[in-house]
Amino acid sequence: MNTDKVLSFFREITKIPRESGHEEQIIDFLKKFAQKRGLECKIDKVGNVLITKSAAKGYETRPTIVLQSHLDMVCEKNKGFEHDFAKDPIKYEMRDGWMVADNTTLGADCGIGIASEMAILDDTSLNIGKIECLFTISEETGMDGAFGLENGFFSGKLLINLDSEDEGELFIGCAGGVDTTAKFFYDACPLEDEKSFMQFAVEGGMGGHSGDDIDKGRANALCLLARFLAKVIDFDDVELCSIEGGNKRNAIPRDCTAVLAFDADSKDDIMSIFNQFAKDISEEYA
Numbered sequence: 274m275n276t277d278k279v280l281s282f283f284r285e286i287t288k289i290p291r292e293s294g295h296e297e298q299i300i301d302f303l304k305k306f307a308q309k310r311g312l313e314c315k316i317d318k319v320g321n322v323l324i325t326k327s328a329a330k331g332y333e334t335r336p337t338i339v340l341q342s343h344l345d346m347v348c349e350k351n352k353g354f355e356h357d358f359a360k361d362p363i364k365y366e367m368r369d370g371w372m373v374a375d376n377t378t379l380g381a382d383c384g385i386g387i388a389s390e391m392a393i394l395d396d397t398s399l400n401i402g403k404i405e406c407l408f409t410i411s412e413e414t415g416m417d418g419a420f421g422l423e424n425g426f427f428s429g430k431l432l433i434n435l436d437s438e439d440e441g442e443l444f445i446g447c448a449g450g451v452d453t454t455a456k457f458f459y460d461a462c463p464l465e466d467e468k469s470f471m472q473f474a475v476e477g478g479m480g481g482h483s484g485d486d487i488d489k490g491r492a493n494a495l496c497l498l499a500r501f502l503a504k505v506i507d508f509d510d511v512e513l514c515s516i517e518g519g520n521k522r523n524a525i526p527r528d529c530t531a532v533l534a535f536d537a538d539s540k541d542d543i544m545s546i547f548n549q550f551a552k553d554i555s556e557e558y559a
C-alpha cells in the first residue's frame with residue numbers, strides 16, 4: 274500500500290470536524306469520495322458508512338474482507354488554546370518526521386484507519402478480493418455505531434479492525450470495558466465574609482487516551498490537585514468553594530482548578546504546602 278497516499282488522505286481528514294455524535298461532515302465526505310470513484314456506498318440508520326470495492330478480475334472467489342475504523346475522534350485541547358472542534362481544522366506540524374498536532378489531539382485514532390481504508394478503496398491496481406470498508410460512528414463515547422449495526426449491513430465474514438495503536442501488532446481478543454458512575458454528596462454552607470479566596474491549578478498535563486495511555490505514568494490533573502487538597506482540607510478554616518477539571522470521560526485530565534476559602538492568617542501555611550506540592554510533582558514528572 275502507498276503510504277504517501279495514506280498520509281495525504283489523513284491530511285484531508287484533519288480538516289473535517291468529527292467529534293463523537295457530530296460525524297455528519299465526515300459521513301458526507303466519504304459519500305462524495307465513494308461517488309467520485311463509482312464505489313457503492315450505503316449509510317445505515319445510526320450513521321455507519323459502508324463502501325464496497327468489488328474484487329479484482331480473477332479474485333472473485335477470494336473471501337470478502339471487512340475493514341473497520343471509526344469516524345469520530347477524541348476532541349481534547351490544552352487549556353487556553355482557541356480551537357472550535359465543531360468547525361476548525363486540526364493544526365499540525367512535522368516534528369522529527371512525526372506529524373504532531375498543535376495543542377489539540379491529532380485524531381490519528383482512528384483517522385489513520387480511515388485514511389488506510391481510503392487508500393485501499395482508491396487504488397485500482399490492487400489484486401485483491403472484495404473489500405467492504407466499514408466506518409462506524411461514536412466509538413469513543415460508547416461504540417454507538419458498533420452497537421447499532423444491523424444484521425446484513427455487510428456481507429463479509431472476516432473483519433479486521435484498524436483501531437489498534439501499535440504498528441505491526443495484531444489483537445485477536447478484547448478485554449472489554451466498563452464505565453463507573455460514582456455519586457458523592459456534600460452539604461453546601463454559607464461562607465463567612467472575612468475569608469480569603471485563592472484559586473489553585475494544575476495545568477499543562479500531556480493528556481492522552483484513558484485506555485491506551487493509562488499505563489504510561491502521565492500526570493492526571495484531577496488526581497494531583499486532589500493530592501494537594503487532601504493536605505489542606507482538614508484545616509479548621511479551609512473550605513472548598515469549587516473544583517473543576519477534565520472534560521472527557523475517555524481522556525486523561527490535563528487541567529484542574531480549585532478555589533479555596535480560608536482565614537487570612539492561614540495563607541502562608543497553605544502557600545508553603547502548595548509550593549512544596551508543586552516542587553514534588555515537577556520532580557515526579559520531570
Ligand SMILES: [Zn+2]
Pocket residue numbers: 343382383412436
Ligand atoms: Zn479509536
